[in-house]
Amino acid sequence: MIEAFKGGAGGIVSKTISMEPARDRRPTIRKGACRGLYNAETWSELPKEKMIEELLMVKKEAGPLIVSIGYTPEQLKELGKLIQREVGPDGIEFSTHYVGRSIQPLLECASALR
Secondary structure (H helix, E strand, O other): OHHHHHHOOOOOEOEEEEEEOOOOOOOEEEHHHHOEEEEEEOOOOOOOOHHHHHHHHHHHHHHOOEEEEEOHHHHHHHHHHHHHOOOHOOEEEEEOOOOOOHHHHHHHHHHHOO
């Protein structure tokens, strides 16, 4: 992430952090229809503790940092407090890829971060 700032990025949004590291199969790039490619990663493959270490370095040495967290209201509540306390990012993005299509789970996720 620091290298992105050195290369001219104006800000960084981290990979999504969840309670458990992702266990994605490698490679994560998949062939799609019509000769397209998909990035089939889920969330960070690093434990949240390791991600916090990296985020602290970015916050100290680089520029604006938005931390992405997910996924359930319970996880967001715990991760939001942890990230705010330990990292103090410029913003928090919450990912809701796995909560369905109804508005209610989205509202519950947003409320959990208050």
